[in-house]
Amino acid sequence: MNTKMKQIFIILSIILIGLTPGCARQGETPAPTVAPTTTVPVTKPDVTTTPPPTPVAEPEEVKTSNFVDSVPSHKEVFATVPEEVIINFDNVLGDTSKVTVYHEMDGKTHIASIETRPPETRMTGGSLMRTKLDPQYGDGKYTVKYRACQAGGAGSTCMDGRYSFTVDSSTLNNNYADMTKKAYIEIKMAGNRFNPQNVIISRGTRVRWTNEEGTRHTVVSNPFKSQNYVLSLNSGLLSKYNNYEYTFTKTGEFPYHCSLHYSDGMVGRILVK
Numbered sequence: 001m002n003t004k005m006k007q008i009f010i011i012l013s014i015i016l017i018g019l020t021p022g023c024a025r026q027g028e029t030p031a032p033t034v035a036p037t038t039t040v041p042v043t044k045p046d047v048t049t050t051p052p053p054t055p056v057a058e059p060e061e062v063k064t065s066n067f068v069d070s071v072p073s074h075k076e077v078f079a080t081v082p083e084e085v086i087i088n089f090d091n092v093l094g095d096t097s098k099v100t101v102y103h104e105m106d107g108k109t110h111i112a113s114i115e116t117r118p119p120e121t122r123m124t125g126g127s128l129m130r131t132k133l134d135p136q137y138g139d140g141k142y143t144v145k146y147r148a149c150q151a152g153g154a155g156s157t158c159m160d161g162r163y164s165f166t167v168d169s170s171t172l173n174n175n176y177a178d179m180t181k182k183a184y185i186e187i188k189m190a191g192n193r194f195n196p197q198n199v200i201i202s203r204g205t206r207v208r209w210t211n212e213e214g215t216r217h218t219v220v221s222n223p224f225k226s227q228n229y230v231l232s233l234n235s236g237l238l239s240k241y242n243n244y245e246y247t248f249t250k251t252g253e254f255p256y257h258c259s260l261h262y263s264d265g266m267v268g269r270i271l272v273k
């Protein structure tokens, strides 16, 4: 190799070293340049396909247009499992209507009740659906899903609704006055309140509500409008010092209210053991 050739070789080597990545420092073995052997497919966004929707939590409550009220009501807390769920509707429902109650505890959900019996007729018009609950399910969140179908057989339109309530037995110790083992107890009505508000009684106890003030009150079963969880629990209007008595012969938890002061929170509960 003559001098001219050597010079060209050195110049070319310098240029090559400068161009090769990772070989900036002299004396290092240049890292082999790996040519990509596989072609990574480039996914073109498909403008005709909408992206999958972000999962959205199901709404807690969906009211159908014919829904009136229910026991339990949405977000209501019971200390014990209610004996049954009653939902009132202001139209006549068809036989394809149904109610399903789901019970959720420790992240597990199972069906607590399915009711496909034909809806019943309400005294005040329209229909009601009811389904019994087994007390074994105990504490947890209960979601009621109902399908309210028009009367008229196959082809009639249906509407789906839902709401949820909670059973929390720990509320029993704090919020209920223990008045068990008594033949008779007294609840006073004053200041738009029932006092005591929530009581536990034994089966067969007679409860007497007395109105202690000039404002008139009533004692009626929930729900607020339909009053049909316990149809016979209904005092009518009570003036000052009037009273009303009711003997509870069945176990269960019975929410009631004053129909004139419900929105003021004049509500109470009788839990019969």
Ligand SMILES: [Cu+2]
Pocket: 192, 216, 217, 218, 258, 259, 260, 261, 266
């Ligand atoms: Cu009242």
